[in-house]
Amino acid sequence: MIHLLMAMMIAAPGSGSIGESRMILRDPQQGPTAVTDKDLRPGRLPYCRSDAEVQRAVEQVRNGETGDCFVRDVKAFNRRGG
Numbered sequence: 001m002i003h004l005l006m007a008m009m010i011a012a013p014g015s016g017s018i019g020e021s022r023m024i025l026r027d028p029q030q031g032p033t034a035v036t037d038k039d040l041r042p043g044r045l046p047y048c049r050s051d052a053e054v055q056r057a058v059e060q061v062r063n064g065e066t067g068d069c070f071v072r073d074v075k076a077f078n079r080r081g082g
Contacts, residue, residue, distance in 0.1 A: 045070040 048054045048069040054076050057067035061077070071077070 047072055 045067065046069050048057055048071055053069050054071055054073075057069050057071050058076055058079075060067045061071075
């Protein structure tokens, strides 16, 4: 029995532990890469606090501009100002 065990140990390929006999290829270290798929969006506008701000924002939107504040009520766009 010992002769069989000795023959198996001699015939075993390689020497050392199992981890040393495996070849592990690692990815090469890479430096920082540029970010190209991100875009910057403007911050959220504050809500209009008074009727005067609502009127000014509605007029700006009608003229094709971005309003200074966010109008909560869509009905403000349907009203006709003087």
